[in-house]
Amino acid sequence: MIKATPKPLEEIINYVKDFNKILVAGCDGCVTVCEAGGMKEAKVLGSALRLYFTQAGKDHEVVETTVTRQCDKEYLAELKDMVENADAVVSIACGCGIQYLTEMYNDKIVFPGVDTHFMGINADRGIFEERCAGCGQCVLASTGGICPIARCSKRMLNGPCGGSEAGKCEISKDTPCGWHLIYERLEKLGQVDRFTQPVDPKNWRTSRDGGPRVIIREDLRKAEPQHGSAHS
Amino acid sequence: MRLQYPTDIHIIKVPCTGRVDLFHLLQAFEQGADGVFVAGCLEGDCHYMHGNLYARKRVERAKEILAATGIGRDRVEMYNLSAGQGTRWAEICREFDERIRNLGPSPIRFAHEKKAA
Amino acid sequence: MEPKTPSRLEKIMAAGQLGVTSEVGPPRGADGAEIEHKGHLIKDYVDAVNVTDNQTSVVRLCSLASCIRLKQMGIDPVLQMTTRDRNRIAMQSDILGAASFGIHNMLCLTGDHQTFGDHPMSANVFDLDSVQLIQTVKMMRDEGKLLSGFEMKVRPQIFIGAAENPFAGPNVELRALRLGKKIAAGAEFIQTQCIYNIPKFKEWMKIAVDKGYAEKAYIMAGITPFKSLGMARYMKTKVPGMDVPDNLIDRLKGVPKEKQADEGIKMAIEMMQELKEVPGVRGFHIMAIEWEEKVPELVKGAGLYPRPQV
Ligand code: SF4
Numbered sequence A: 001m002i003k004a005t006p007k008p009l010e011e012i013i014n015y016v017k018d019f020n021k022i023l024v025a026g027c028d029g030c031v032t033v034c035e036a037g038g039m040k041e042a043k044v045l046g047s048a049l050r051l052y053f054t055q056a057g058k059d060h061e062v063v064e065t066t067v068t069r070q071c072d073k074e075y076l077a078e079l080k081d082m083v084e085n086a087d088a089v090v091s092i093a094c095g096c097g098i099q100y101l102t103e104m105y106n107d108k109i110v111f112p113g114v115d116t117h118f119m120g121i122n123a124d125r126g127i128f129e130e131r132c133a134g135c136g137q138c139v140l141a142s143t144g145g146i147c148p149i150a151r152c153s154k155r156m157l158n159g160p161c162g163g164s165e166a167g168k169c170e171i172s173k174d175t176p177c178g179w180h181l182i183y184e185r186l187e188k189l190g191q192v193d194r195f196t197q198p199v200d201p202k203n204w205r206t207s208r209d210g211g212p213r214v215i216i217r218e219d220l221r222k223a224e225p226q227h228g229s230a231h232s
Numbered sequence B: 001m002r003l004q005y006p007t008d009i010h011i012i013k014v015p016c017t018g019r020v021d022l023f024h025l026l027q028a029f030e031q032g033a034d035g036v037f038v039a040g041c042l043e044g045d046c047h048y049m050h051g052n053l054y055a056r057k058r059v060e061r062a063k064e065i066l067a068a069t070g071i072g073r074d075r076v077e078m079y080n081l082s083a084g085q086g087t088r089w090a091e092i093c094r095e096f097d098e099r100i101r102n103l104g105p106s107p108i109r110f111a112h113e114k115k116a117a
Numbered sequence C: 001m002e003p004k005t006p007s008r009l010e011k012i013m014a015a016g017q018l019g020v021t022s023e024v025g026p027p028r029g030a031d032g033a034e035i036e037h038k039g040h041l042i043k044d045y046v047d048a049v050n051v052t053d054n055q056t057s058v059v060r061l062c063s064l065a066s067c068i069r070l071k072q073m074g075i076d077p078v079l080q081m082t083t084r085d086r087n088r089i090a091m092q093s094d095i096l097g098a099a100s101f102g103i104h105n106m107l108c109l110t111g112d113h114q115t116f117g118d119h120p121m122s123a124n125v126f127d128l129d130s131v132q133l134i135q136t137v138k139m140m141r142d143e144g145k146l147l148s149g150f151e152m153k154v155r156p157q158i159f160i161g162a163a164e165n166p167f168a169g170p171n172v173e174l175r176a177l178r179l180g181k182k183i184a185a186g187a188e189f190i191q192t193q194c195i196y197n198i199p200k201f202k203e204w205m206k207i208a209v210d211k212g213y214a215e216k217a218y219i220m221a222g223i224t225p226f227k228s229l230g231m232a233r234y235m236k237t238k239v240p241g242m243d244v245p246d247n248l249i250d251r252l253k254g255v256p257k258e259k260q261a262d263e264g265i266k267m268a269i270e271m272m273q274e275l276k277e278v279p280g281v282r283g284f285h286i287m288a289i290e291w292e293e294k295v296p297e298l299v300k301g302a303g304l305y306p307r308p309q310v
């Protein structure tokens, strides 16, 4: 799921300090799981903003809410009245949710309340780790199920580089070398001979490098009546 | 034995300090508390494993938030003591009461009173 | 092996002689004369001179411009190219530019991660990795095509080099397999990481010989003399993938500070003499970091002077 962290409170206060009616909008999706933008965090942020405004002697009205997902129009529509009533919105959904909310309520000022980082897993309580970089053309089948794009610091397809040492990446002793992990796994699978075959340059067009991406799944699209159908 | 402790401390009992959430602490300030302390069991003695350790982390986080909002980080604190340490309890209460008196009323209470006036 | 390019280094090694290369690190400023000065110090003692490409991710005068300067002095440069900073468009363009100046050697590298250098906040390119850069150069030279498939009228003539680190993880077998992969991709000469752990290097070389890799590419042993005990310690603890055995550190410890540099040179010469006898070693790559003036002494000491004329 998407991993985010709350922005520093000082930064958020700085965004909203000149507004009076503020809506803090959380999301019950990914950001709830990583405890950055769910109802709990919305309540904390709302409370903190009220404390700030009160001690600063400023009139204010801070309201907190969440929706099931901010990346869906249907759920964002539920916010209509609350958004209309606010001067500014702080969205603590991921970067997608924040933008979609902005898109739906185009005349409202919307501020981000979290920093969105990556797609990852919950390794332990409070530890989130990146696993996939969304390259759009998954190579896990040939790398023992370990992603070289997200887990090698140089996104190499022919690793490990010469900086791999004792299982760690050259960038830090705290970072496992993705290619070391791939090696261990392929050895277990009896597929070490994969290391003798050069892997050709990757087509990054399916990744961010190709520009903003859109997926159109015809099989999922709304069924539209054909021209010249029974209704004509 | 009746131990003397300041009477304007309002006590909220919870089964375990692990139950105290960040927003509970903040809400107390919103409602005009001048200071809040969380009194948990001794570290390592939590009946629910680590409740008191989580509470400490939340108190730390509350300190950051109170600092950023201009309330001040010293108005919230975490203490650990066992149920049998009555004297220690009284001592903590006096100590915290004194700290808060030195800090003066919370700016929130100030603002509320000004509004009411 | 028949030489495929006009590279002097290739011709010398193809004739069965030990090749010798060294490197110059360009300055962190626009002083082109410094490169020429360093080039002069070593020019008669080596067959070709590598120019590093923003090594350790620190911005320096570019490798290509430095190579052109060396070429104009009559030195055969080895253009080092890392995939860290440029995508395939920029790299292929630089390869064509280099070839247009008669630069006939390249060393294809992935490069150190940018967090090591003076711009840790920079974007991370790595469009290709070293193996894919080797493939690219080979395709350009042998098929006359860019990665896009576009056919060129004039092909670059490049002797293709790669680096390999026998001492990096996970183990020596995999490092040998990766050497094999680079050769399969098109690498014709290999310059190894600085060798200090000779037994481990021999282990790696043996696999390379047994698997037939050593016949398919010229393996040049990497040599970096220690300037001081401090440097040896730094290499051991701070440089990723560097294997410095304790006995070398102890040997330096055993001599007074002012004699450590001489001892370092002596140790490097002894190592070269020992490595000359290791089956599969076809030359030396001397990386005398900010110590280029010592290259003549090392080459002479190892009995590799004068250099053959081709
Ligand atoms: S290969 Fe691509 S899609 Fe597969 S896990 Fe890695 S980044 Fe994600």
Ligand code: SF4
Binding pocket: A151, A152, A153, A154, A155, A156, A159, A160, A161, A162, A163, A164, A165, A168, A169, A170, A171, A176, A177, A178, A179, A180, C113
């Ligand atoms: S050490 Fe491993 S993870 Fe780090 S850049 Fe090299 S191959 Fe990639």
